[in-house]
Amino acid sequence: VQLVQSGAEVKKPGDSVKISCRASGNNLNVYTIGWVRQAGGQGPEWMARFHPQSETPRYAADFEDRVSMTRDKASGTSFLEVNRLTVADSGVYYCVGGPPIGWHEYWGQGTLVSVSS
């Protein structure tokens, strides 16, 4: 499985950002696709995921009021939109894939999001 993400983004506080992840490879219909972000020098932080058999995503409590994950099954592309950005949202956002049980076997190359006034 390969995960290819969209390019870096520069935003201002209060803006929204939408990043994409295109999955390719075998057996994609059995894998969960999700998003993990990592601020500089910190551990990763899980944000959201789509279970392969679910039509609704699941969100981490810290993000559920301003994050939206969507997908286009036909193209194998997933999207993450983060609203009301603050400087604290700056970091690298990774698309991740793996079995529904919860570890992340596959990682995209990362999308750098910079939020600055």
Next chain:
Amino acid sequence: DIVLTQSPDSLAVSLGERATLNCKSGRTVLSSANYKNHLAWYQQKPGQPPKLLIFWASTRASGVPERFSGSGSATDFTLTISSLQPEDVATYYCQQYYSTPTFGPGTKLQIK
């Protein structure tokens, strides 16, 4: 959310020596449904995404060298590198998937 703590924050080990990294969970991640520990370990090198090393606390992912091993149960876990190689310099993270996934803060491993 389940909080994971890792120790030490950083570690320097001589080439060929053993490295021992610890991960402690605030709650058990041992499932009574499948009797498995829902814990994974990742290796991250600068400028790269994390790479899966271990899942179910002790199962090596495909292609991971045998010098990497995971152990522990319930709340206390260890990642051991039996003979440190230059390419093992990285930051290591544990992650639980017993509930909403969370990661530890990481241990930075360097060569002494």
